[in-house]
Amino acid sequence: MIVLMNDKLIRREEAKVDIEDRGHQFGDGFYEVMKIYGGKIFTLKEHMDRLERSARELKISLPFSREEIEQKVKELVTENGAEEGAIYLQITRGGSIRQHHFPGAETVPQLTAYPFSCHLPEKEQQEGVETVLTEDIRWKRCDIKSLNLLGNVLAKQEAKEAGKFEAILHRDGIITEGSSTNFYGVKNGAVITHPVSPLILNGITRIKIAELCAANDIVFKEKALTVEELKDLDEAFISSTTSEIIPVIKTGEQVIGNGSPGPVTKTLLQLFKQITP
Ligand SMILES: Cc1ncc(COP(=O)(O)O)c(C=O)c1O
Structure with a gap:
């Protein structure tokens, strides 16, 4: 190499x-x-x-x-x-x-x-993944893509030990993001995700998803979701450079929507695939 x-x-x-x-x-x-x-x-x-x-x-x-x-x-x-x-x-x-x-x-x-080398997680993109819900113990400058990733590493390990794909993080009941992904909920057709702030990384995939929503008349709402609100979501998904978009069908003990990948998430994944070469 x-x-x-x-x-x-x-x-x-x-x-x-x-x-x-x-x-x-x-x-x-x-x-x-x-x-x-x-x-x-x-x-x-x-x-x-x-x-x-x-x-x-x-x-x-x-x-x-x-x-x-x-x-x-x-x-x-x-x-x-x-x-x-x-x-x-x-x-x-x-x-x-x-x-x-x-x-x-x-x-x-x-x-x-x-x-x-990295392979797209196609099975996960199709079937969705389960996640753990854990406290966000990271510092307050998560907007910087710094090498310090211990909070992320410990959260991802917790997910791995639980046999889950990702750890969704919350600070005092407010969902921030995943350990190496951004997190989104979908309610009544609108995509909802934590606002850009020092508490999350403004993912490049997130930026592209916001653009895709704007171009396709999908409401993109920057609003912090609470753990309490998970039970009311129709759909949820995560995004990152290496995984693109992956439906989330369970977070902690909470099944999301009907427990299978939802239509808005599937549409966004299709739209995303259209902008990648
Ligand atoms: C904490 C965190 N949030 C979000 C993301 C997604 O960012 P991007 O879409 O730029 O890969 C990552 C990517 O590694 C991450 O580590």
């Missing part, structure tokens, strides 16, 4: 990360996961917009221009002959003696990226 280390495309075996890299020690950095369809990166612009935003919020300067990063990532896809799959890209604050505060200007942010 060919990987990207800063601006160099090298063999994976040659790639070395400093043991004092702040990403390694503090999770001091941010990342993006981008889907490859037919050898092309989907929604590259939106991912780069979010990458720049994460950099700004964490006060880490991008080591290269946006155009240079885009170019290198495209070369990474071509060099690996990647037709389907995804790219993981991360930028850390760089390597420096371990101290909590930011290092000086001599520390250069480090960019790494590599492709990985």
Whole structure:
């Protein structure tokens, strides 16, 4: 496999990360996961917009221009002959003696990226999934796609141990999102999801779903759902770059709607498939 280390495309075996890299020690950095369809990166612009935003919020300067990063990532896809799959890209604050505060200007942010294979969860897209409901214990800047994912990791593990696909998170009874997905309810034909705020990641798939709703006369309502409201939903679904849209048929003990994927979710999945190459 060919990987990207800063601006160099090298063999994976040659790639070395400093043991004092702040990403390694503090999770001091941010990342993006981008889907490859037919050898092309989907929604590259939106991912780069979010990458720049994460950099700004964490006060880490991008080591290269946006155009240079885009170019290198495209070369990474071509060099690996990647037709389907995804790219993981991360930028850390760089390597420096371990101290909590930011290092000086001599520390250069480090960019790494590599492709990985991932298959669309087609069975789950068709049949829907069950999820656990668990407390959102994460920090209050979930809008930054930071490397710190312990709250997400613990929630996903809880789902795995329960034999469920995803963990839906709530803060004091208000549903925020999934451990690695955005969450939506559907009521009387309207799609309802948590507003963009520091408590959720503004998913690129979420952005596309909002656009699809607008273009197809589906009401897209940004409103925080409560755990209490789950029982009144007609449908629910989750979304992410690697899973697109997946119907949710159960959350915690609550069966959603009639317990099978609903018509609005199915329509959105079809519409989404039409915009992917
Ligand atoms: C916490 C969280 N929310 C939402 C998403 C969905 O974001 P996207 O659609 O950009 O993949 C992710 C993706 O990994 C995530 O980790």
